[in-house]
Amino acid sequence: MLKYNRKEDGVINLDFTEICYFDGDQADNKDEKVIEEFGDEWEKFSEFDKSELNRIGDSYFKLIEDKSLGDDPLVLDIGCGTGRWASYLADKVGFIEAIDPSKAVISAANMLKNTDNTRVTKCDVDNIPFDKESFDLVYSLGVLHHIPDTQQAISQSVKYVKKNKYFLVYLYYALDNRGIVFKRLFYLSNAIRFVVSKLPKFLKLFVSDLIAVLVYYPIVSITKLLKSGFPNKTFWKKIPLSVYAEHDNTFQVLRNDALDRFGTRLEQRFSRKEIHEMMTNAGLIDIEFLDTHPYWVAIGRKPNDKIS
Numbered sequence: 001m002l003k004y005n006r007k008e009d010g011v012i013n014l015d016f017t018e019i020c021y022f023d024g025d026q027a028d029n030k031d032e033k034v035i036e037e038f039g040d041e042w043e044k045f046s047e048f049d050k051s052e053l054n055r056i057g058d059s060y061f062k063l064i065e066d067k068s069l070g071d072d073p074l075v076l077d078i079g080c081g082t083g084r085w086a087s088y089l090a091d092k093v094g095f096i097e098a099i100d101p102s103k104a105v106i107s108a109a110n111m112l113k114n115t116d117n118t119r120v121t122k123c124d125v126d127n128i129p130f131d132k133e134s135f136d137l138v139y140s141l142g143v144l145h146h147i148p149d150t151q152q153a154i155s156q157s158v159k160y161v162k163k164n165k166y167f168l169v170y171l172y173y174a175l176d177n178r179g180i181v182f183k184r185l186f187y188l189s190n191a192i193r194f195v196v197s198k199l200p201k202f203l204k205l206f207v208s209d210l211i212a213v214l215v216y217y218p219i220v221s222i223t224k225l226l227k228s229g230f231p232n233k234t235f236w237k238k239i240p241l242s243v244y245a246e247h248d249n250t251f252q253v254l255r256n257d258a259l260d261r262f263g264t265r266l267e268q269r270f271s272r273k274e275i276h277e278m279m280t281n282a283g284l285i286d287i288e289f290l291d292t293h294p295y296w297v298a299i300g301r302k303p304n305d306k307i308s
Contacts, residue, residue: 001095001119002074004129012106012122016113019105019120024127029149029156030101034266035124038146039102040201041263042082045256046107052250057088060141060170063290063299067166069093073136078125078157079143083108083118090115093137097130099123125156132159139168141297142260145268151278158282161302167284169275173295176271185240189261197265204263212258217251220244243293272296 008020072094077086080098086108090096095117098108101124112118123129125147138161140153147153154169161167175183196207223245226236236242244254270278272289275296279287284300 002097002130002134004121005131006129008129014106014109017109017120019109019122020129021105021122022127022129024123024129029126029147029152030124031146031148031266034146034264035102037197037263037265038081039104040205041256041259042102042104042107044205045252045259046082046111048082048084049250049252052253053084053088055247057085059290059292059294060085060297061089061139061168063288063297064137064166064168067299069136069165074134076128076130076135076138076160078128078138078140080104080108080120081143083111083120085139085141086118087111087115090118093117095119097121097135099128125153128156128160130160133162135160136162136165137168138166141168141170142172144169145171145270146264146266148266150268150270151281154278155282158279158284158300158302163302163304166299166301167279167282168297168299169279170294170297171275172267172269174269174271174274176273177295179238182238182240193262193264193267196262205259208259208263209255211262212251212255216241216244216254216258220249220254224248246293270296 004020009023010021012019012021075089075093075096077096077098080086080100081104083098086096086098097119098112099121100108101122105120105122109120112120121129138157140157144150144153158167175186196204199207219239219241223236223239223242227245230236237246275298276287279298279300283302285303287298287300290297
């Protein structure tokens with residue numbers, strides 16, 4: 001466990017642990033309303049099926065399988081949410097520092113309370129209380145596209161990667177590998193998101209659940225039937241939401257993702273080329289992409305001569 005490089009600004013006391021928080025300097029690169037909304041989301045969806053978590057985690061972390069992280073690597077999870085990815089990775093690494101700026105840290109601490117090689121800290125990416133170049137792996141999954149300046153957030157995150165070690169990121173894709181019909185359906189859903197995300201909290205939760213029941217579930221169910229009825233065909237993969245059928249996700253995941261999709265007021269999407277450019281601008285080399293869902297997961301190495 002690393003020592004904090006400065007004194008905490010306060011402590012959140014729970015029955016089973018305490019969570020230090022660091023407000024630090026006022027950071028411009030964050031949206032307080034978005035942080036609050038994600039705190040609400042992870043308060044509602046704080047439990048996950050273990051087998052499903054492992055299956056999804058295998059996809060997110062596939063790119064680190066052949067990477068040399070060293071013995072008992074130190075890992076930084078930026079935007080940990082409920083702590084689900086720290087929970088997935090904990091038995092594969094030395095120690096994980098899990099940080100998040102929202103009240104989701106309480107859910108994360110609860111999920112990780114029986115894991116002795118993790119710690120949860122409340123802070124944002126501009127107020128990380130550790131020295132630069134302290135971690136063998138820094139990852140941020142499904143987070144940095146919800147920050148106003150994603151390039152700045154990536155560059156800030158990479159500062160904490162040791163030389164010759166790795167940064168792993170998942171950013172929403174700009175549908176750059178999809179056809180025109182799929183894109184038009186997405187633009188329609190984006191217009192709906194613009195309205196739903198502005199609703200009061202209770203209405204937003206209700207409408208998101210309604211979308212999960214009336215849209216996500218029927219489409220995924222029909223796609224599952226097509227998948228089983230035509231086992232040697234792949235045409236069903238072109239149907240929106242087909243990934244949920246492909247991985248046989250539970251209804252809880254559909255509800256969570258419906259809220260994540262329609263309840264978020266700040267969502268940016270990036271092409272593979274744009275992500276590669278942002279990672280290069282942050283000083284990373286040997287950048288690789290996962291060519292299967294989820295799009296886009298990418299990893300890059302920090303060279304020995306990188307100066308933070």
